[in-house]
Amino acid sequence: MKSQEIKDIALKFFTIHGYEGASLSQIADNVGMKKQSLYAHFKGKDDLFLQVLQDAKEAEVSSKLNYLSKVGTQNPKEDLFGYLQLVIDLFQQSEQLKFWLRMSFFPPLHLAPAINEEVFDSENKIQTVLEGKFHDWIAAKAIRKDIASIPTLAFLGVVDSMMLELAYGNNEKRLQDKLNASWTVFWRGISQL
Numbered sequence: 001m002k003s004q005e006i007k008d009i010a011l012k013f014f015t016i017h018g019y020e021g022a023s024l025s026q027i028a029d030n031v032g033m034k035k036q037s038l039y040a041h042f043k044g045k046d047d048l049f050l051q052v053l054q055d056a057k058e059a060e061v062s063s064k065l066n067y068l069s070k071v072g073t074q075n076p077k078e079d080l081f082g083y084l085q086l087v088i089d090l091f092q093q094s095e096q097l098k099f100w101l102r103m104s105f106f107p108p109l110h111l112a113p114a115i116n117e118e119v120f121d122s123e124n125k126i127q128t129v130l131e132g133k134f135h136d137w138i139a140a141k142a143i144r145k146d147i148a149s150i151p152t153l154a155f156l157g158v159v160d161s162m163m164l165e166l167a168y169g170n171n172e173k174r175l176q177d178k179l180n181a182s183w184t185v186f187w188r189g190i191s192q193l
Helices: 002-021 024-031 045-069 076-093 095-105 109-139 149-168 172-190
Strands: none
Touching: 002 024, 002 045, 002 095, 024 045, 045 076, 045 095, 045 109, 076 095, 076 109, 076 149, 076 172, 095 109, 095 149, 109 149, 149 172
């Protein structure tokens, strides 16, 4: 239980101050323990950071996969737009996912290879499930016939543009304008005419 409490406090510090600005002393103080006691739970700052990151990754992947598990073959337009809205909501409302987003774009240099590996793993898991959904929609003639990987990668490009806006922007109108424009062009490209 104490390890989870430490990770919860560390998440706040890493999200606000980044890796470099967060100190183990501050984290320990906020948990109500001495810095040395943290080492009974974690090997050091890198270990704590990577465990917090792993938890955030798992939260993102499980939220997205949970949504996609409920998607059928009849309403791709509604389901895909709902997925985009889910992504925006997740990263605007969850501190854990804000942390994941920021660290995926701005990792501490010495941890970048490990973080990039986690990001690619997350992306591959989501892409695999999405590609299956696109295959099903194509088979059901709910969208234009194509190789499933093509609309999957195009859709992930729309998702990436939303993520980029969430990471760099702080303008809700710009985010919604970008979402609506990207979505409109994407849907025109895959819908049955």
